[in-house]
Amino acid sequence: MKKIAKHLPHYISLIGILVASIFAFILFSYDQVFLLGIAVATSTSYFSWGIIHHLLHGDLNFSVVLEYMAISVLGAVLLISLLFRAV
Amino acid sequence: MIMIQQLLHLLLPRESNNHKAKLLHTSSFLIISVLLVISQAVLSILPKLGPSILGYTANISPEEVVRLTNEKRIAAGLSTLTYNSTLAGAAYSKGMDMINRDYWAHVAPDGTQPWKFFSDFGYRYRYAGENLARDFTNAPAAVDAWMNSPTHRDNILNSKYKEIGIGVVEGDLAGVDTTIIVQFFGSTYQDKIIQPVAQAENTENSPTLKPVVSSEPILQVTPVATLTPLVVVSPSPFAAPTTFTQVLQADKSDTGGFGKEQKVLISPFTTTKTISLAVVGLLVVVFLIDGVLVSRRKIARIGGRTVAHLAFFGMILTIVLILKSGKIL
Numbered sequence: 001m002k003k004i005a006k007h008l009p010h011y012i013s014l015i016g017i018l019v020a021s022i023f024a025f026i027l028f029s030y031d032q033v034f035l036l037g038i039a040v041a042t043s044t045s046y047f048s049w050g051i052i053h054h055l056l057h058g059d060l061n062f063s064v065v066l067e068y069m070a071i072s073v074l075g076a077v078l079l080i081s082l083l084f085r086a087v
Numbered sequence: 088m089i090m091i092q093q094l095l096h097l098l099l100p101r102e103s104n105n106h107k108a109k110l111l112h113t114s115s116f117l118i119i120s121v122l123l124v125i126s127q128a129v130l131s132i133l134p135k136l137g138p139s140i141l142g143y144t145a146n147i148s149p150e151e152v153v154r155l156t157n158e159k160r161i162a163a164g165l166s167t168l169t170y171n172s173t174l175a176g177a178a179y180s181k182g183m184d185m186i187n188r189d190y191w192a193h194v195a196p197d198g199t200q201p202w203k204f205f206s207d208f209g210y211r212y213r214y215a216g217e218n219l220a221r222d223f224t225n226a227p228a229a230v231d232a233w234m235n236s237p238t239h240r241d242n243i244l245n246s247k248y249k250e251i252g253i254g255v256v257e258g259d260l261a262g263v264d265t266t267i268i269v270q271f272f273g274s275t276y277q278d279k280i281i282q283p284v285a286q287a288e289n290t291e292n293s294p295t296l297k298p299v300v301s302s303e304p305i306l307q308v309t310p311v312a313t314l315t316p317l318v319v320v321s322p323s324p325f326a327a328p329t330t331f332t333q334v335l336q337a338d339k340s341d342t343g344g345f346g347k348e349q350k351v352l353i354s355p356f357t358t359t360k361t362i363s364l365a366v367v368g369l370l371v372v373v374f375l376i377d378g379v380l381v382s383r384r385k386i387a388r389i390g391g392r393t394v395a396h397l398a399f400f401g402m403i404l405t406i407v408l409i410l411k412s413g414k415i416l
Contacts, residue, residue, distance in 0.1 A: 004394060014395060018402040025406050030236035030415055046399050050391055059389070063113070067391045070116035075403055077120045078363050081127045085356040086410045 010053050017045045032083060039079035047072040100377050106386045108377050110370070119366060126362060130355050133262075147266060149175060149253035151226040156243055156251060156270070159234060163244045168272070174252020177208040178269040181217070182256030185267060191260060193217060193416060205273065214247040216272040221265050222356065223413035229268050232415045239415060248272040263355060356412035363407045371400050 004011055021042040028034045050068035054060035092103075100106045109115060157167040181204045190196050201217045218239050223229040233239035242248075254269040378393040 011394070011398075014398060018398055021402055022405050022409075026409060029410075030232055030239070032414070042402070046395075050395065053392070053395070061389060063389060064391055066113045067116075070113045070120070071391070071396060071399065074116045074120045074123075075399060077123050078367065078403055079406060081123055081359055082356075082363055082407060082410055084127065085130075085359045086412050086414075 007053065007057065010049075010056070014046075014049050014053075017042065017049065035083050036080060039076055039083060043072040043076035043079070046075065098373050098376070100380050100384075100386070106381065106384075107388060107390065108373050110373050111377055123362070123366070127359070130358065147223065147226045147229065147255050147268060149255050152230060152253045152255075152268060152270065153251055155226055155230040159230065159243055165244060165246055166249075168248060168251035171210075171250040171252050171273070173208050173210045174205075174250055174271045174273055175254060176252070177204040177210055178252045178254030178271040179256060180204050180207065180254070181271070182254040182267045182269040183258075186256055186258030186260060189259075189261060191219075191221065191267075191414075191416065193219065201271075205271070210273060211275050212273040213276050214245075214272075214274045216242045216245065216248060218242050218270040218272075219416040220268040220270070221260070221414050221416075223266070223268070226268075228411060228413055229415070232413055233270075236415060242270075242272060245272065247274055249274040354412070360407060360410070364404075367400050367404045367407060371397060371404065374400065 021038055024038045025035060028038070047068050050072075051060065051065060054064050095101060096103050097109045100108055104112070153168070153170050160167055181201060184195065184199075184204070185191060188195060193201055202212070202215060205212050205215055218233050220229040220232065223232070230243075233243060250273050252271040252273075254267075254271070256267045256269070258265070258267070260267070374393055374397050378397070381388065381393075
């Protein structure tokens with residue numbers, strides 16, 4: 001909790017990105033290509049957020065970069081596979 | 088006993104997994120991603136290997152689509168559209184054409200425009216439009232999807248249209264059993280009201296349907312290709328019109344459009360959604376347990392933020408839950 005309070009602006013921006021993505025998925029549910037773009041943009045944004053956050057926090061290293069990259073890829077695969085079947 | 092140890096190694100932070108659940112290691116995320124891609128490949132290849140078991144079961148009636156469309160128009164302060172059996176025949180014919188020639192588009196692979204189906208049935212249009220939908224489980228979901236799309240909504244709420252025809256076709260599209268809804272709009276130069284909407288059900292059941300033939304001169308204006316959904320202004324020359332009855336008789340034996348037996352189908356969307364929910368749900372639970380245990384044990388770890396990862400997967404979980412099946416064009 002202390003870490004969250006210390007980096008509150010970081011987490012607010014992260015929540016902003018994620019909430020915006022959810023709203024985009026609701027508002028543009030009819031546009032498959034646009035939703036694919038949002039899925040990729042959200043995953044890329046999360047990866048970027050992780051790198052910037054750890055860089056500012058001073059604990060960025062290669063394993064952290066790989067972890068954020070793997071999670072972003074997994075997120076993108078989950079969203080894209082669903083979009084491929086849904087819209 | 089060994090299995091329990093392996094399960095704990097996979098799900099809980101312990102000494103054996105360097106105090107981080109093995110499922111939350113970078114390598115595990117990548118393995119899960121690869122497995123998800125493979126599962127999608129299997130879903131795509133399955134129809135080519137064996138019998139048709141993939142599909143979307145639906146319960147959609149043309150009458151309901153007409154009723155819902157008119158409800159939207161009334162809500163927007165517009166007049167209701169009159170059900171036209173000729174348009175319905177043309178719409179059904181377009182749907183069957185997509186099934187028989189295996190395409191999903193306004194314009195067929197050989198360049199055949201939707202307006203050809205209007206002309207084939209002898210519908211002399213002044214204004215014409217087309218909305219397409221597939222893989223929806225019910226009519227309200229399809230109409231809502233059209234209404235959420237600005238271009239499709241414009242078609243539904245276009246005051247120039249006076250008549251509507253709906254074709255609901257079931258068949259195999261790219262190896263997947265699906266239900267296609269074709270919504271044709273139109274108005275003729277005469278704009279005669281043929282049947283009130285309340286009589287749509289009776290008309291649909293009647294096998295004796297005659298195409299509308301206008302005695303008015305036809306303006307020879309080239310149809311304009313537009314972005315989806317299609318709207319066109321102008322009539323085109325007509326060949327001998329086809330009737331809805333002829334199309335139904337021809338198609339019954341071909342694809343089983345109406346006489347099709349009910350069978351159990353595996354929906355590609357539901358399967359993907361279930362897999363996604365299981366994966367994300369498991370990861371969220373393991374992240375929560377991992378976060379609590381690491382915090383209590385005061386274990387110092389180099390790695391990403393558990394709270395951030397939880398927020399990211401929470402977003403994905405929300406999207407997985409809100410996404411519905413169905414495509415519009």
